[in-house]
Amino acid sequence: MDWVNAIIQGILLGGLYALFAAGLSLIFGVMRLVNIAHGDLIVLAAFLGLTVTTALGINPLLSIVIVAPVMGLIGYALQRLVLNRTLGDDILPPLLVTFGLSVIIQNGLLEIYSADPQKMSAGAIETASVGLPGGLNLGILPLIMFVTAVVIIGALQWVFYRSAWGRAFRATSDNQDIAQLMGLNKSHVFGLAMALSLVVVAVAGIFLGVRTSFDPAAGPGRLIFGFEAVIIGGLGNLWGTLAGGIILGVSQNIGAQINPGWQLLAGHIAFLVILAVRPRGLFPRIDG
Amino acid sequence: MPETILEIDALDSFYGDFQALFGVSMQVGKGEVVSVIGANGAGKSTLMRSVTGLLTNRPDMVRFGDAQIGALRADQIARLGIAMVPEGRQLFPSLSVEENLIIGSQVGRPGDWSLSAVYALFPVLAERRNQASTSLSGGQQQMVAIGRALMSNPDLLLFDEISLGLAPIIIKNIYEALPDVIGTGMSAIVVEQDITRAVEISDRVYCLQEGRVSLEGKSGEVSRDAISKAYFGV
Amino acid sequence: MNTTGQYTVVRFTPASRIAAAVAIVILIALALAPWWAGRADMRLLSELFLYMALASLWNLLAGYAGLVSVGQQAFVGFGGYCLFAFTMFLGLSPMAAIPVAGLAGALIAVPVAVLIFRLRGAYFAIGTWVIAEVFRLGAAQVSALGGGSGTSLPVSIVRSIADSRAMREATTYWMALGMVVVVLALVCVLLRSRRGVALTAIRDNELASQSLGIDIWRAKFFVYVVTAALTASVGALIFLQKLRISPDAAFSVNDWTAFVIFIVVIGGIGTIEGPIIGTIIFFLLRETLADLGAVYLMILGLVAIVIMLRAPKGIWGFVRERTGLDLFALTRRVVERRPAAGQNTENKENAHEPQAT
Numbered sequence: 001m002d003w004v005n006a007i008i009q010g011i012l013l014g015g016l017y018a019l020f021a022a023g024l025s026l027i028f029g030v031m032r033l034v035n036i037a038h039g040d041l042i043v044l045a046a047f048l049g050l051t052v053t054t055a056l057g058i059n060p061l062l063s064i065v066i067v068a069p070v071m072g073l074i075g076y077a078l079q080r081l082v083l084n085r086t087l088g089d090d091i092l093p094p095l096l097v098t099f100g101l102s103v104i105i106q107n108g109l110l111e112i113y114s115a116d117p118q119k120m121s122a123g124a125i126e127t128a129s130v131g132l133p134g135g136l137n138l139g140i141l142p143l144i145m146f147v148t149a150v151v152i153i154g155a156l157q158w159v160f161y162r163s164a165w166g167r168a169f170r171a172t173s174d175n176q177d178i179a180q181l182m183g184l185n186k187s188h189v190f191g192l193a194m195a196l197s198l199v200v201v202a203v204a205g206i207f208l209g210v211r212t213s214f215d216p217a218a219g220p221g222r223l224i225f226g227f228e229a230v231i232i233g234g235l236g237n238l239w240g241t242l243a244g245g246i247i248l249g250v251s252q253n254i255g256a257q258i259n260p261g262w263q264l265l266a267g268h269i270a271f272l273v274i275l276a277v278r279p280r281g282l283f284p285r286i287d288g
Numbered sequence: 289m290p291e292t293i294l295e296i297d298a299l300d301s302f303y304g305d306f307q308a309l310f311g312v313s314m315q316v317g318k319g320e321v322v323s324v325i326g327a328n329g330a331g332k333s334t335l336m337r338s339v340t341g342l343l344t345n346r347p348d349m350v351r352f353g354d355a356q357i358g359a360l361r362a363d364q365i366a367r368l369g370i371a372m373v374p375e376g377r378q379l380f381p382s383l384s385v386e387e388n389l390i391i392g393s394q395v396g397r398p399g400d401w402s403l404s405a406v407y408a409l410f411p412v413l414a415e416r417r418n419q420a421s422t423s424l425s426g427g428q429q430q431m432v433a434i435g436r437a438l439m440s441n442p443d444l445l446l447f448d449e450i451s452l453g454l455a456p457i458i459i460k461n462i463y464e465a466l467p468d469v470i471g472t473g474m475s476a477i478v479v480e481q482d483i484t485r486a487v488e489i490s491d492r493v494y495c496l497q498e499g500r501v502s503l504e505g506k507s508g509e510v511s512r513d514a515i516s517k518a519y520f521g522v
Numbered sequence: 523m524n525t526t527g528q529y530t531v532v533r534f535t536p537a538s539r540i541a542a543a544v545a546i547v548i549l550i551a552l553a554l555a556p557w558w559a560g561r562a563d564m565r566l567l568s569e570l571f572l573y574m575a576l577a578s579l580w581n582l583l584a585g586y587a588g589l590v591s592v593g594q595q596a597f598v599g600f601g602g603y604c605l606f607a608f609t610m611f612l613g614l615s616p617m618a619a620i621p622v623a624g625l626a627g628a629l630i631a632v633p634v635a636v637l638i639f640r641l642r643g644a645y646f647a648i649g650t651w652v653i654a655e656v657f658r659l660g661a662a663q664v665s666a667l668g669g670g671s672g673t674s675l676p677v678s679i680v681r682s683i684a685d686s687r688a689m690r691e692a693t694t695y696w697m698a699l700g701m702v703v704v705v706l707a708l709v710c711v712l713l714r715s716r717r718g719v720a721l722t723a724i725r726d727n728e729l730a731s732q733s734l735g736i737d738i739w740r741a742k743f744f745v746y747v748v749t750a751a752l753t754a755s756v757g758a759l760i761f762l763q764k765l766r767i768s769p770d771a772a773f774s775v776n777d778w779t780a781f782v783i784f785i786v787v788i789g790g791i792g793t794i795e796g797p798i799i800g801t802i803i804f805f806l807l808r809e810t811l812a813d814l815g816a817v818y819l820m821i822l823g824l825v826a827i828v829i830m831l832r833a834p835k836g837i838w839g840f841v842r843e844r845t846g847l848d849l850f851a852l853t854r855r856v857v858e859r860r861p862a863a864g865q866n867t868e869n870k871e872n873a874h875e876p877q878a879t
Contacts, residue, residue, distance in 0.1 A: 167383060177342050181342070182363075182392060184363055
């Protein structure tokens with residue numbers, strides 16, 4: 001039963017990893033930008049949640065209402081003021097600029113919040129659980145987070161394929177010049193994409209901070225999990241990313257079940273195995 | 289000549305250090321169809337990119353109505369009422385046929401052109417509205433590209449080499465549809481390598497050669513010889 | 523004036539000859555440092571040499587082969603752990619362990635490259651990071667080397683370098699100096715070779731060079747493996763100086779990749795001079811600002827971003843654009859050969875450079 005439990009917990013954890021990945025996947029899809037600072041922005045959102053929670057004395061899950069728009073604004077500003085200048089044929093500038101950003105965010109957080117690990121408490125809901133047959137207990141909070149993750153991925157899928165924003169994202173991604181001719185200002189479109197990405201990051205960050213402890217150096221690890229989920233699932237496929245997150249979460253929990261020291265290693269190895277066997281991921285998007 | 293809608297005034301255009309246009313001047317009147325002909329590399333595409341804003345120049349080198357648009361971005365110019373059917377069609381492959389048309393109306397200009405009007409003009413597109421734009425034939429893709437430009441209800445419509453890469457029968461059909469398209473008071477610039485077609489469709493003609501205007505005149509009045517000379521420079 | 527002047531391809535310029543002469547003088551002075559420098563100065567210089575080596579290697583990878591890695595700490599740490607394993611378990615002398623660590627680095631780089639070369643561009647970068655994480659977590663599982671908390675080099679092995687402390691310090695100093703000379707020389711030789719020219723062609727236009735019959739995968743693979751080997755050797759030397767190793771220190775992304783990237787970006791990516799100048803600037807900044815702690819790192823990040831946006835070729839790129847200087851004589855220049863009598867060669871500096879820079 002421990003094994004079944006490990007797998008179920010892994011699936012629930014996978015929802016969080018899919019949230020780490022979704023924002024990364026979105027901006028790659030729209031502007032071919034890989035944001036190395038993505039993980040640090042997740043941690044930044046967690047710290048913002050912490051500040052809002054302690055300042056207002058509200059439940060951390062409620063702080064999303066404030067943190068999400070703030071992160072969205074940060075994303076829009078970041079894109080318009082910095083990242084748009086790096087986009088072009090050369091992959092080096094966006095990579096190195098977001099890498100610099102990562103170092104700035106990490107050390108800025110260190111300066112403000114110190115290196116001590118923090119955690120947000122969501123109250124009684126954290127310990128609530130429902131019993132399943134076979135003596136298994138399913139935590140209510142992980143379950144809520146998983147369902148939220150699925151809903152967010154579904155919503156992103158809808159925005160991308162059914163809404164006017166998504167049409168603008170896809171058109172700009174296809175051909176920037178012609179999209180400009182359609183009256184789309186690509187700087188603005190990219191700003192919106194980054195804003196949306198960071199709204200998802202805000203939710204991911206708060207969930208992270210409620211689920212586990214976090215510190216200013218936790219960002220790169222989250223970036224790597226998100227990245228692995230994207231590659232496992234296949235580039236450009238959001239539901240694939242969810243599957244990738246789940247595979248990663250389950251692998252980690254199975255690894256931990258064998259030996260507590262193997263949790264992260266097992267996840268990385270699952271990623272490398274899939275990269276070796278199916279380099280385009282499990283569910284690559286069929287273009288055309 | 290009717291009231292001028294587009295005025296290009298001594299336009300010098302550059303790609304980086306490379307100068308592609310040298311002092312090109314040109315006018316388009318309201319409701320007028322002007323054709324621009326010239327060999328490959330004569331500067332026709334550069335001219336189109338300069339008018340649409342994909343290439344920026346000094347503000348006063350290009351005027352549209354009352355506005356100086358030489359230095360505006362392409363999306364700003366699109367909102368003022370200039371649309372283009374680009375060379376090679378360049379539909380958005382990730383968008384369906386209908387989405388390609390809808391995105392043309394993104395600029396939000398009021399007018400007669402709508403989805404139903406485009407579908408009435410090209411009925412075959414209505415049947416294929418939900419297909420991927422890449423699944424259409426070349427001629428149908430050209431219809432989408434024309435429809436997409438019309439959806440913005442432009443005052444000036446640019447056609448950049450619309451016959452390139454299409455079968456002669458398709459070209460004939462498309463050119464037969466053009467009067468319906470631009471007969472509604474819209475002005476147009478037609479860029480063409482096919483001299484006969486260009487002269488047939490237009491009121492006036494400009495020839496470009498090595499980045500300069502080598503000939504201009506009323507389409508009915510310029511002789512084939514003069515055009516050949518202006519075209520090939522012999 | 524003779525308009526049908528003959529042309530010749532030259533590589534060495536007066537500037538590069540002067541630079542070579544100056545470099546030899548500096549090298550001799552540095553080699554004599556144990557007789558004129560203090561212990562702390564020598565330690566700082568050693569560290570500077572090793573960073574210069576790491577930066578030149580990363581520059582070879584990212585600036586010439588287009589392989590932007592943020593996971594070179596994998597090979598630094600791997601080399602360090604090899605040093606400890608080979609000396610403690612196989613009884614190798616530390617001197618011998620350093621090249622052997624390089625060899626091991628090359629061997630492990632082969633399967634790594636086969637795997638992560640499936641990722642392109644920025645995803646390749648993060649892939650290298652995953653590999654480094656796997657190495658770090660793997661090292662933490664080796665209990666014979668202290669597991670997660672690490673281990674120190676046994677005194678007997680330390681003694682085997684030299685009996686006196688002064689001699690040990692001089693030896694490791696010379697090794698660091700030797701390492702940077704070897705790395706710089708190898709990078710120069712590699713870039714001047716046919717392979718190097720192919721590499722530059724790939725960087726400038728991947729599609730065109732493919733059509734010229736250059737096997738891009740093999741060219742990049744070769745550079746990746748060579749860089750891994752040298753980086754592992756540098757790593758072994760770094761931890762021979764530290765005498766203590768732990769997974770977090772050995773596979774630190776900040777120490778072995780972030781700083782290195784900043785050095786190359788600030789100095790000038792895609793030039794040999796860039797990493798050298800960048801290292802010197804980095805150490806000047808560090809010695810003056812290090813007390814600021816986290817703020818210093820933020821300033822470093824900010825400087826790198828500003829340089830990337832405003833002067834993407836770094837300080838050396840900026841200087842070269844204005845002066846045409848080329849200290850390492852890598853570029854071939856086409857120069858008009860004039861009658862010797864009454865003519866000086868002032869035109870060489872201003873000669874047209876082919877695009878291969």
